[in-house]
Amino acid sequence: MPSKSAKPARPEPLDKTYTRRIAIVAFPGVTLLDISGPAQVFAELEAIELPGPGYSLSYLSTSGGLVPTDVGMMIDTAPIDSIGPGEVDTLVIPGGPGIWQIRSDAKLMGWIAQALPKARRIASVCLGAFALAWTGILDGKRAATHWRYCPRLQDSFPKIRVEPNAIFVKDGRVWSSAGVSAGIDLALAMIEEDFGHTTALDVARRLVVFLKRPGGQSQFSTVLAAQASDVEGRFSALHAWIIENITSDLKVETLAEKAGMTPRTFARTYVNRTGMTPASGVEALRVETARLLLESRQIGGVVEVAKRAGFGDDERMRRAFLRHLGVSPTEYRNRFAGG
Incomplete structure (x- = not known):
């Protein structure tokens, strides 16, 4: 022994x-x-x-x-x-x-x-x-x-x-x-x-990389798509500011002031440069923000993700996800989020 x-x-x-x-x-x-x-x-x-x-x-x-x-x-x-x-x-x-x-x-x-x-x-x-x-x-x-x-x-x-x-x-x-x-x-x-x-x-x-951008997920993020459309980069700084202030009231008047234009000129120029209305652009960036939060699972529930992404409520976010991604936030998380 x-x-x-x-x-x-x-x-x-x-x-x-x-x-x-x-x-x-x-x-x-x-x-x-x-x-x-x-x-x-x-x-x-x-x-x-x-x-x-x-x-x-x-x-x-x-x-x-x-x-x-x-x-x-x-x-x-x-x-x-x-x-x-x-x-x-x-x-x-x-x-x-x-x-x-x-x-x-x-x-x-x-x-x-x-x-x-x-x-x-x-x-x-x-x-x-x-x-x-x-x-x-x-x-x-x-x-x-x-x-x-x-x-x-x-x-x-x-x-x-x-x-x-x-x-x-x-x-x-x-x-x-x-x-x-x-x-x-x-x-x-x-x-x-x-x-x-x-x-x-x-x-x-x-x-020092993300665990995964899940298979089946788009090669392009909303931000990249907007940048590709805005070939002169006219609104790159504005898009960055929107993301940093995603929970704010991002109405056309606010965006126009940030871009240094009148609301009417801004709305017309934005559509011409990006192919989206200002409201659609904001919604797309909110979907992008919510998508990343859902993938990371850092935020527990869909309701909280909706608040963090500036949607206000989960039903509004659900409709936006269906328009942009063709799936609900819950379906997106189940398919793409890490375990």
């Missing part, structure tokens, strides 16, 4: 010798952030105690060696045939201006085709969706890509159900995400699926 003075045994550390291999494909002209964004998210798990096997990252290209990205930086890669297609847990195909050339790369596309049925999970970032589409694996499935290329993806592959507004889409074991930074959201969602919400939140905090 051990003596009474013996120290209690330390718990055995987790066995990290077994890991899930994440293979990220690289090619000349790949978008750097399409690779580095997800890779940084996955790599962050190294510093976290996990309830199961972690990840190992492999960067693969046709012949291996240094591969130039779209910004000129090089990525050191291993040859594609150094990893057996059956050794891959998660296959990630990034995008970039060089994506169009890989279709004629028989060796690379052949390896991808062999890995697809064997991998537990397959993912594309941005234009990487086209590489998956060429293999036929997206036929009959929902998919996302960069908003600029959604029409091209849909026209070229009518069997795919392209979701033009989605940040990312998960259809069975096939994942796809929108442009560049959306790969970070996709990677966080994969970690959440594998290790739970708490671990994913830990990673997000370490990287």
Whole structure:
């Protein structure tokens, strides 16, 4: 028997010798952030105690060696045939201006085709969706890509159900995400699926990013949409002020005074610049504010969210959500809020 003075045994550390291999494909002209964004998210798990096997990252290209990205930086890669297609847990195909050339790369596309049925999970970032589409694996499935290329993806592959507004889409074991930074959201969602919400939140905090912009959520916020319409940025400062004073009485006279115009001139100019009436613009920004509060779950009830977002009452907010998003605030929270 051990003596009474013996120290209690330390718990055995987790066995990290077994890991899930994440293979990220690289090619000349790949978008750097399409690779580095997800890779940084996955790599962050190294510093976290996990309830199961972690990840190992492999960067693969046709012949291996240094591969130039779209910004000129090089990525050191291993040859594609150094990893057996059956050794891959998660296959990630990034995008970039060089994506169009890989279709004629028989060796690379052949390896991808062999890995697809064997991998537990397959993912594309941005234009990487086209590489998956060429293999036929997206036929009959929902998919996302960069908003600029959604029409091209849909026209070229009518069997795919392209979701033009989605940040990312998960259809069975096939994942796809929108442009560049959306790969970070996709990677966080994969970690959440594998290790739970708490671990994913830990990673997000370490990287100082939001836990997720949920899949199915629009690639554009109301603020971005308004900025895109107001090409000269005439009302950028006003929109920022509205958000900071979202619970105030934001009538046309108040907004016009802030913009330095008469109410009549302001109303006419605002419509011409943004495509919305001032009242619609304020309502859209209130929906945006409420949407973020609902996602974060920092505010307990829908009634309180309505007050914080300047709607006054939850029924007014409900009608605004149906107009702008097609769902009620409660439905939006149930679908998109983190656990």
